[in-house]
Amino acid sequence: MAAIGRDGNDQMFPVAWAVVEGENNDSWAWFLTEVKKCLLLNNGQGLAIISYETWGVLQSAEHRHCARHIYSHWHKTFRGDEFKQLFWKAAKTYSEQDYDDALVDMEKVSPVAVLAFKRHNPRLFCRHKMNIDTNVDFIVNNLAEKINGWIIDAWTKHILYMLEDIRTALMQGLAVKKMEMEKSSALLCPRIQKKLDKAKALAAQCRVIPSTATIFQVSHLMYSLSVDLEKGTSTCNVWDLTGISCLHVVACIFFCHKNAEDFVAKWYTRETYLKSYGVAIPPCVSERYWPKVDYPLAPPLLKLDLVDLGKIGSRTPSKILKNLVN
Template sequence: MVAKEFPRAEHRHCARHIFANWHKSFRGDEMKMMFWACAKAYNEADFKDGLDAMREVDPRAADAFLAYNPNLFCRAFIKTTSKNDVIVNNMAETFNAYIISARTKHIIYMLEEIRVALMQRLVKKKTEMEKKCIFVCPRVQEKLEKEKELAAMCTPLPSSDIVYQVMYGTDNLTVNLQTRECTCKKWNLTGIPCAHAIAAIFDKYEKAEDYVDDCYKKETYLRIYGSSITP
């Protein structure tokens, strides 16, 4: 049904559930860290390094990991168009918890309780955001501030007005401010400038907030919650 109604929608698996099954055979904190290092890697080079490290410790663990099809639950392989790096089903679980009390009722009363809750939620979220004097959403701003701190450890080297080579430790990355891409792939995937990109942005004396994807801006948020559910 989903494939029919939303043919261009990306299909992802929950990394947390995959880990729960995988970890039954490959226990220990070291294996746990290796699993998530691979799953959370933003680019294929880091993913490969993580997988190689896992294979050195236990080749069977690496083979079992690949058997779950990393294309469906690893950040290195998910599409960059959605501007979302979530690889667990927390959003679905959160909504499930939101309607947990309504689910125990008769279907008519259940649907009515969910409708009323969502009707009020739309108004509440919109009203709260209208009161905030911000440019991007608060949680996105928090992530941006953390990246700004890391940007202090980066050295931007301009190649042109829009392209930079950025040195970060032993890594050399390429940042394109026009296409809003970095070879670390974090900016491409999340829509939030990474530390390397911010270093280049600051070199041009510009604001990192101006380079955040439009989907995270207050104006977009208000449009999303601008609709209403009628009584």
């Protein structure tokens, strides 16, 4: 099991991992309870989590479901590229108005598809419904798939060697990413700067009309929106949800002769990124250099399935238990 987050450069950041007996409720509860204690998460206030297994441990966190998994179920009935585009158009919209327009387009093709879409509870996987306080707009848990692909070769090994391979891979990965970022002198992380530069290029298409020193009406294409630089809000909801200035916000920032980088959330700055990677995974020497200690460990208790024991033949459960004790 693994808990994976995103760093300030929109990349994978490993938080915790563990080997358990199986993917069941007890294992998930144990794993997440340990993560909660180690990171002092309390009840999860201020967190956004994409998982199906965290409801009982982090009650105050914003719980999301992976849109890709929901799509795989929905798509079994509504197949084809057209339905695929309609699904992701509705899931990825940032505003209520764009979401409603997407459902109207879907209804024109199939009213039943809209009903099936809503039965999956859009609040859990559609962007426009999500909490803006976390500055997280992710609706898929591809982070888990990425870490699985990264350590896939380790899965085939004995548990001790598997864990060691995972540890060394992550140790090296964290160190390399930190050293690469230290070479930069930019205010923002590279991937975030790239998104902001794209918004800067599109900001020229906007017409800005001031209402106050911090509130503006922005006209873009056929629509007019409102931007409040002081409160950090925009009608399109992109800035609110992501913390990264959209083209409407950038147009207002340029109107005020200010730097767009100063209006991006602190999570995406180089300074915050380096803080995230400030603690490294320590190296572990081979067994030859371990200190010798006299501390015998008792093996874990075995779980015996009585139904399976009854199929073993002449060896009765009582004899097997006696042999195990011996």
